Amino acid sequence: MKRLTALLSALIATLSTRAFAEYGLNMTEGVTSVSRDIYDLHMVIFWVCVAIAVVVFGAMFYSIFAHRKSIGHKAANFHENTKAEFLWTGVPILILIAMAIPASKVLIDLEDTSKAEMTVKITGHQWKWQYDYPEEGISFISNLAQTSKDAINDNNKPENYLLEVDKPLVLPVDTSIRFLVTSSDVIHDWWVPDLGVKQDGNPGFINDAWAQIDEIGVYRGQCAELCGKDHGFMPIVVDVRSKEDYKTWVAEQQSAKAAAVASATKTWSEDELMAQGENVYNTSCAACHKKDGSGMVPVFPAMKGSKVANGAASDHINIVLHGKGGMPAFKMLGDADLASVMTYERKAFGNTGSVIQPSDVKSAR
């Protein structure tokens, strides 16, 4: 009852303050040639449908108005006309052919990824995206932003609620980009409406799509294929920059990567591991195993008192690296991140497992 009252008051607040601002009615035109072609096609089919509807429903409503018994209309008795049947079979076929020609052209163009100047590999994980730039040697994970996570049960939602990530995909403007889409667990679908790109990521297979983005800006999208519990919480943010800014970003990422490799070879203190481990745990593990380590038994086991977290380090490393049953593999994370998160799992929640160093993870890979 209390919940219902809260719901109702929130409802009234929504109605009075937001006053139907900033809603979308139609498909976006987007910022790529593909998305504009799709938009044009969509509008053509839409108006064709409207025209047909006006004719058919017009005839129907005229009949309802003029051929009523209540105004004394007597029924005719015709019930066949071969010419009419041929006409309304033939005319729709012509309309369909007229629609199929431009649709085929657009389809053939958007499936041709051979013009690409650069490649980004996108891997879906339950429930985050991994972006790899094979030529630049950059790789990172993109999670739902903490501000959105914190606001799920809060009436004050941040701007771009559920459409914000901790680390966006950065791309150069005016460059033809090939996207290779795959998955490590279930089927995901990488969709950014403004790019006109929506492509399934199938585990064990690689699909491709392409786009050339014409405008600098930030574009947002979401996973579009049901992929389990947090399907609604794995957004996509694409940060499109000028070619120079993109080059600067690539250089930054490459030096940061070199620093991370260096830090993975040193021996970390327990405090350092615990501090970084808590961050990694909250981004990558808490969705299932919960922030307080209680899990969602029996689907997602509890961390608190877990046999694995309190047992041999080698078993723990093995499960986190390679996954087990419904637990996805996490080998895409760096050695330092993995060592710190496992140390956190083994020391927090009252657990008494041993410390794991990045070098342990490295040798176990």
Added chain:
Amino acid sequence: MTTATATSHDDHHHGPEKGIMRWVKTTNHKDIGTLYLWFAFAMLLVGGAMAMGIRMELLQPGMQVMDPHFFNQLTTMHGLIMVFGAIMPAMVGLGNWLIPMMVGAPDMALPRMNNWSFWILPFAGGILMSTFFMDGGAPAFGWTFYAPLSTTFAPDSTDFFIFAVHLLGFSSIMGAINIIATVINMRAPEMKLMDMPLFVWTWLITSFLLIGAMPVLAGAVTMMLTDRNFGTAFFDATGGGDPVMFQHIFWFFGHPEVYIMILPAFGIISHIIPTFSRKPLFGYSSMVYATASIAFLSYIVWAHHMFLTGMPVAGELYFMYATMMIAVPTGVKVFNWVSTMWKGSMTFETPMLWALSFVILFTIGGFSGLMLGIAPADIQYHDTYFVVAHFHYVLVTGALWAIIAATLYWLPKWTGKMYNESLAKVHFWWAVISVNVLFFPQHFLGLAGMPRRIPDYSLQFADFNLISSLGGFAFGASFILLAYIVVDCIRNGKPVDARPWDGAKGLEWTLSAKADYHTFNTPPSRELIENESQHS
């Protein structure tokens, strides 16, 4: 009225058994039809309650009433219950009641199997519903249960879901065999195939779709079962399988399935519009050919559900062209209905209101279907609320609309009494307005970029979700009134004549006001069949 006297003289010898055992042991097509219809209505309320839960969570941004895992269970079970528990059994129930009376047969051809077809259903439904109470919850992978979410990553209850789907398949296949056998073998000797009313034709064709499609579904769930429990890898790439193959198999069942739900509805509408236009059905034979064409096309378009799976461009082009072709026979049907009304003498009793709104709203669903069939545009529509709006327009304001129209249209024949017309009109306007408030804004949500099957959404989708939810609650409540109207008719309805609608044609209207327990013990004459034909 020679038939009425000829068929009712031995009534007192073969009346129904008394008490609950009448319903358990019955082999009478009318009793079994009634059982199917009440079961379907109960499932409609259960599936509807789940929909109310879904709309409650989506009322505003944030998670208020449930966790995301339970939300996924609700969307999954809502779809399964509505498709396999409500729409399909309701259509089979109508077929049971009406087909023997329409073809002048005394009963279904295989009455004991008929009993079994029905009584499997409550057990299958019970098994399916019981998964809610199992560890890990009910299936949560969508009614399309794509692998590997439904295999490696699914809760243990999935094996119960697989068993329930097998049982539902048995029931449907037996029902289909029974209808084919009845129409072919039990039809009055004087009735030619092209004399049959449209509802009989559409159900005959639907039965062949069922027999073709349901075993494919059984194959898909069996492969899931062995992937889950016996170490096979049909859908697992690490073992040499392919998750996309699951989608091919599923949709090879799934696309005929959607026509299984809508073809009998076309038949129903083709009875109601001529009756209240007081004019024969326009283009009877083209209606039959259009139905057969749709059924054929339904088997060769399945991959239009899979444009984003990474199909080769030649495959996408083929499935786009084939899908667009479906618009042609479907259009023929709509044009024929409008031509039936043209220059008629129309009245607007409630069954006619449902039928007219069916023509408009189903056609809107058809238009969005045509848009979805255009492969490049589908890139933006796919897996959004635009799709949700599309299939609810064809299934709710299509299939369900026809079921409600049929219930009101034939209720006088089933009960010998008339429902409360003014209350039924109130119910119609309530439902038709609220259903559009519910589903029309979902077109906008989908085009603006809201994916389907998400429990929470960003703020730009808030307004239309609020409107949609409010419409949903109003629409859900309208079914309480429908239940009252039907029960009130059975209990307190005014007695009617044998032919309560003055424009109605068909052998069923030649029977006594309330159809006797056994009808057409002697087949109808050629003269009677010609008089009651839809196309003369």
